[in-house]
Amino acid sequence: MSEDTSQLAAKVWNLAHVMNNAGVGAGDYVEQVTYLLFLKLDAERAEDGLPSLVPEPCRWGGLALLQGAALAKAYAAALETLAAQPGLVGTVFARARNGIEEPAHLHRLVRMIDAETWSAFGADVKGDIYESLLERTASDVKTGAGQYFTPRPVISACVEVLDPAPGQTVCDPA
Numbered sequence: 001m002s003e004d005t006s007q008l009a010a011k012v013w014n015l016a017h018v019m020n021n022a023g024v025g026a027g028d029y030v031e032q033v034t035y036l037l038f039l040k041l042d043a044e045r046a047e048d049g050l051p052s053l054v055p056e057p058c059r060w061g062g063l064a065l066l067q068g069a070a071l072a073k074a075y076a077a078a079l080e081t082l083a084a085q086p087g088l089v090g091t092v093f094a095r096a097r098n099g100i101e102e103p104a105h106l107h108r109l110v111r112m113i114d115a116e117t118w119s120a121f122g123a124d125v126k127g128d129i130y131e132s133l134l135e136r137t138a139s140d141v142k143t144g145a146g147q148y149f150t151p152r153p154v155i156s157a158c159v160e161v162l163d164p165a166p167g168q169t170v171c172d173p174a
Helices: 003-021 026-047 060-064 068-083 087-092 103-114 123-139 152-162
Strands: none
Touching: 003 026, 003 103, 003 123, 026 060, 026 103, 026 123, 060 068, 060 103, 068 087, 068 103
């Protein structure tokens, strides 16, 4: 992971730590970051001239302008609307809910995400940040998430040992 990626991952995790101390679980935080980043990336995609995948009332631009109870209400409504969409959007937001009950925390998360141009980072950088969040969440003994997360070095070692060919399927009975 590059130094820039590490700094961005640390920034995202530091906010998770603050929210965790305020009662927002790491799992809820990662889930909300995922939903909000999807909306922010869709907005950046639209800025680049590509069609938005998100219905107008649910778009990032509108949510990013709100705060307090208005933000929490609009975000909850957006999640409900997005879950009912066909295709990729409906799949991503299936059973989505706002896991950040305190509107001030949601607003802080929206501001942090809005401050970055996420599409400027490569897919590997975003993947590294997400993986870093999952790894840190898994290492939190209170969540019990460790049983579901396999660290990247272990995955890399398994791939190296198995040396699968393209199109070959590997069965993981776990």
